[in-house]
Amino acid sequence: MPKKGYRKRLKFRADVVCSESVTVADYANADPAIVKSGRLKKAIANAFEKEVKLLCGLEASQGPVQEVLSSAADEAKDVNDSSEELDSEEGDWESRGSRKKKNKRRKENGEGADGEEYPIDIWHVLAAYIRPEDICRFALICKNAWTVTCTAAFWKRLYRRHYSLDVDLPFRFQPDSLSKMRFLRARVIRSLFHLYEPFSLRVSKSPPLPDSTPSTLLNSKCLLFWVNKVSGTRAEPMWEFNFKFKKQPTKVKNGCAHSLLLPMQYKDVNFNPDSDCYLLRVTTLNFIFTSVVMGMTLSLFTINVSTDMRHHRVRLEFQDSPLFQGKRLRGEPGVQVVLDPVHSVRLMDWWHPQFPMLPHS
Known part of the structure; x- marks a missing residue:
């Protein structure tokens, strides 16, 4: 007999209770x-x-x-x-x-413009208090501020503020040269490296050898090359190998460069044929015969320790055609210029006091 309290349970089937039963x-x-x-x-x-x-x-x-x-x-x-x-x-x-x-x-009501546009006379007044090292920041404020830095009055006033009779200036940088409008901006900037103390200290403190090999000259075209004999403290003379380079224009997408156009009346003031030029001056202890490299493009520039471990060695490699995306073309022979032993290496911008100026500038 079944035990007391026993109940028959139904067997569970999964298909009886499922999600389809209740929707x-x-x-x-x-x-x-x-x-x-x-x-x-x-x-x-x-x-x-x-x-x-x-x-x-x-x-x-x-x-x-x-x-x-x-x-x-x-x-x-x-x-x-x-x-x-x-x-x-x-x-x-x-x-x-x-x-x-x-x-x-x-846009229709003219409410989309942020800020106010001040007249250019206000920027002329503010420009009288700008330091030479802050001119670039001042020009980036707005278009009117940039236009003020393009005027001849701005550069003449900047020159008079820092001119001093105690400084021995070259003849081309004397106050009489301000009467010429052509190359005025370039002449004032070059004169500031004689008159303005922060700029002159920057030049005097430059080391004879750079800390690292500069990469600014890569893919630059050699315009001029000459050698000078220098007499120094040594009994034997030293030799200066000068290479004048010009930077190749950078290609911009869609063939357009997003830059402001200079006002027509101030083009002579801002004209500077040496704006993209550099001078590489390598001083060696001995005279070294080198190949003619004028008109060629610099593809390699290295500064290493010389074999005697006492001096440095400079190696320059030139190509006939410009570099393509920073790389040399395959199979194109290059011209090497090796200068060893080297006493000093200096890379100068166009505003450097020792940069050679053109006769008409």
Whole structure:
């Protein structure tokens, strides 16, 4: 006989309780609060769970029931999320449209410009208090400030502010040279390296040998080359090998360079044929025969220790054609210039006091 209290349990089948048995459509007429929240109320969920347990006889097993409840809640939540996404997208499009309308109104009313444009006379007054090392920063403020730095009055006033009778200036930098408008800007800048102490100290403190090999001259064209004999403290004379280079113009995308055009009346004032030129001066202890490299492009420049470990060695390599993307063409022979032993190496910009000036400048 069966034991007392024994009850026959129904065998559980997974296909009886599944997500297909209960769908969101069954709750279409339910309370809207249930659908909006995406979750069933606890009282309704407990009643539904109890009913399922009674039908299936699964008081101890709660896993399938939880799956049914979670699937129904997830489906309701997905519906709510999709509706919220649609609402948010519609709101974004409306906000974008309103922004475009506001920007269009601002452009029509002239309210889109930020700040105010001051007359050029104010910038002329402010330019009288600018230090020579701050001219570039001042010119970058706005177009009117840049235009002031292009005028002849600006450079003449800058020269008079720093001119001193105690300084021995070359004849080309004397006050009488200010009457010539051509090369005026270049002459004033070069004279400041004699008159203005911060600039003159910068030149005097430059070391005889650079800390690292400068890469400024790569892909530059050699315009001139000459050798000078120098008599110094040594019993034997030294030799200066001078190479004048000009930087190749950089290519700009779409063939246009985004730069301001100089005013026509001030082109002579700002004209400078040596603006992109450098002078490489290598002083050696002995005279060295070298090849002719004028008109060739510099592709390699190194400064190493000499074989005697007491001096330095300079190696220059030139090509007939410019470098393509910083690389030499294959199979093109180059001309090497090796200077050893080297006493000093100096790289000078066009404004350096020792940079050779053109006769007409």
